[in-house]
Amino acid sequence: GESVGLHLPTLSVQEGDNSIINCAYSNSASDYFIWYKQESGKGPQFIIDIRSNMDKRQGQRVTVLLNKTVKHLSLQIAATQPGDSAVYFCAENLRGGGSNYKLTFGKGTLLTVNP
Amino acid sequence: NAGVTQTPKFQVLKTGQSMTLQCAQDMNHNSMYWYRQDPGMGLRLIYYSASEGTTDKGEVPNGYNVSRLNKREFSLRLESAAPSQTSVYFCASSERQGQAEAFFGQGTRLTVV
Numbered sequence: 001g002e003s004v005g006l007h008l009p010t011l012s013v014q015e016g017d018n019s020i021i022n023c024a025y026s027n028s029a030s031d032y033f034i035w036y037k038q039e040s041g042k043g044p045q046f047i048i049d050i051r052s053n054m055d056k057r058q059g060q061r062v063t064v065l066l067n068k069t070v071k072h073l074s075l076q077i078a079a080t081q082p083g084d085s086a087v088y089f090c091a092e093n094l095r096g097g098g099s100n101y102k103l104t105f106g107k108g109t110l111l112t113v114n115p
Numbered sequence: 116n117a118g119v120t121q122t123p124k125f126q127v128l129k130t131g132q133s134m135t136l137q138c139a140q141d142m143n144h145n146s147m148y149w150y151r152q153d154p155g156m157g158l159r160l161i162y163y164s165a166s167e168g169t170t171d172k173g174e175v176p177n178g179y180n181v182s183r184l185n186k187r188e189f190s191l192r193l194e195s196a197a198p199s200q201t202s203v204y205f206c207a208s209s210e211r212q213g214q215a216e217a218f219f220g221q222g223t224r225l226t227v228v
Binding site (some may be wrong): 044095 | 148
């Protein structure tokens with residue numbers, strides 16, 4: 001099965017509220033995680049990343065938290081806007097054969113922002 | 116800066132037909148990837164190329180072949196299309212494998228009838 005998964009497939013919030021999207025991973029050896037945003041009809045777009053030697057990283061209106069103890073990742077979006085409506089994926093950097101790494105995605109969470 | 120360009124954007128094939136999906140990146144990236152996206156399944160890795168001259172299987176390689184033509188281009192071939200290969204296909208590239216973000220193309224929507 002997939003080593004990266006999401007707790008909630010859909011999330012609906014009011015404009016201006018904060019959003020929290022969660023992700024669980026199963027491979028404790030994963031060393032790098034990325035959050036992507038995918039709007040309808042488009043390819044995934046990078047939001048923010050975090051290395052396993054960090055617990056928290058902040059960007060513009062977004063924060064990613066990494067809890068290695070429980071293998072949990074979250075994406076927090078502050079003051080959610082209608083333009084934030086999209087599917088959000090977490091991706092895990094898994095080691096393949098030899099020195100190769102593969103980016104493995106979870107199923108995604110659909111975020112809907114209500115005006 | 117075009118980033119990652121995929122062609123075609125849409126394609127309808129009959130079962131048994133073959134076709135090649137093209138991907139090119141202009142960011143001088145070493146690593147390239149092909150994913151498929153099905154409803155409720157997220158993105159699944161088909162094949163990847165860690166660097167020019169190498170290719171490796173991902174999670175769902177059956178029914179596909181790839182060619183890393185040069186550093187810029189990475190093509191995906193369906194030799195005998197099946198309805199189960201109806202999907203949206205995404206090509207991506209990254210500066211290197213490991214701790215580096217991947218940039219995605221706009222996708223190819225393929226329908227096999």
